[in-house]
Amino acid sequence: MTEMDRDTALQLARQTMAQHVDAIEGLANELDEAFWSCARLLADCAGLVWVTGVGTSAAVGSRFAHILTDCGARSMFLPPSDGLHGHSAVMSSDDVLVTMSRGGESGEVIGMAEIANQRNVATVAFVHNTSSTLARICRHVLPIQSKSEYELMGFVATTSTIAYSAMCDALSAVVLEAKGYTLEELGQAHPGGAVGQALAPGTTNEESQP
Numbered sequence: 001m002t003e004m005d006r007d008t009a010l011q012l013a014r015q016t017m018a019q020h021v022d023a024i025e026g027l028a029n030e031l032d033e034a035f036w037s038c039a040r041l042l043a044d045c046a047g048l049v050w051v052t053g054v055g056t057s058a059a060v061g062s063r064f065a066h067i068l069t070d071c072g073a074r075s076m077f078l079p080p081s082d083g084l085h086g087h088s089a090v091m092s093s094d095d096v097l098v099t100m101s102r103g104g105e106s107g108e109v110i111g112m113a114e115i116a117n118q119r120n121v122a123t124v125a126f127v128h129n130t131s132s133t134l135a136r137i138c139r140h141v142l143p144i145q146s147k148s149e150y151e152l153m154g155f156v157a158t159t160s161t162i163a164y165s166a167m168c169d170a171l172s173a174v175v176l177e178a179k180g181y182t183l184e185e186l187g188q189a190h191p192g193g194a195v196g197q198a199l200a201p202g203t204t205n206e207e208s209q210p
Contacts, residue, residue, distance in 0.1 A: 020162045023146040027163055030143075031170075038124055038142045039171050042073055043178035047094030049075040050121075052083060052112045056157040057100035057164070064098070064168040070190065071172045072181030080108035088112060093120040101125075102144075102160050104132020113137050126164065142167070 042049055049068055051061040061077050068075035078087065078097075091097060097116040101109045104127040113134060116123045125138035128145050135141045144167045150159035187199030197203070 016158070019147075019150040019159050023150060023159050023163045024166045026146070027144065027167060028170075030145075034140075034142050035167075035170070038140060039174040039178070041096055041122060041124065041140060042068065042098075042171060043175045045073060045094070045096045045122075047074075047092055047096070049073055049096045049098060050078045050091055050116075051075060051098045051100070052078050052080055052109060053100035054080060054106050054108050056161050057102070057106075057109075060161055060164045060168065061098070061100050063165065064172070067168065067172045068175060070186060071176035072179035072185065073175050078112070080112050083112050083115070084108060088115045088119075091116055091119050091121045096122045096124065098124045098126060099134055099138060100127075100164065101132070101134050102128045102157060102164075104129045104134035106134070110134055110137065126167070128160065 049065070051065045051068075052058075053061040058077070058079065065075040065077040078090070097112065099109050099113050104125065110133055113123050113125070114137060117137065117139070122140065123138040124140040124142060125132075125134045126142050126144050127135050128143070129135065130141055130143050144160075144164050146160045146163040148154055152158050183199055187196065187201070190196050190199065
């Protein structure tokens with residue numbers, strides 16, 4: 001193991017966090033019609049918003065599907081391992097498929113987009129590489145770009161994962177506002193845990209404080 005002193009470790013940690021901040025600020029400054037179009041597509045979806053991806057994109061996608069549902073847009077994560085083995089038949093023409101891949105060349109994710117297009121499902125590519133195969137075959141593209149040198153060793157998805165999560169949170173905020181989803185509705189669907197206790201009927205504001 002490489003020797004590292006405390007000050008060097010703290011400096012490296014702060015540099016990593018600063019890169020995350022820089023990536024998110026860059027995304028925020030570049031939000032444009034592509035973001036607005038994607039937000040409207042998700043908010044107006046009459047069916048289900050399916051999300052798919054592999055690797056770290058799968059982790060971000062699963063989180064996105066959960067938060068979208070908590071914001072009033074019914075959503076589920078659909079792993080390519082299931083979708084490419086028959087479960088993609090669950091998608092219908094009223095649905096939206098959000099595909100996530102930084103490079104846009106993940107074969108499993110491309111396969112899911114191809115099936116969705118055949119089923120007349122609206123497809124969206126969340127990609128860094130807007131010239132990629134995934135970006136070309138999806139009907140909508142939302143660029144989520146961050147510097148490759150910000151990744152650990154240049155390839156391990158760290159800063160890009162934060163950037164993707166931030167973009168998903170921004171979309172969820174717009175969807176929540178557009179849907180007009182209420183705390184009462186959230187409480188009905190989320191009776192578990194501390195959140196459920198805080199949202200339970202009859203709970204006062206003082207009682208709901210953590």
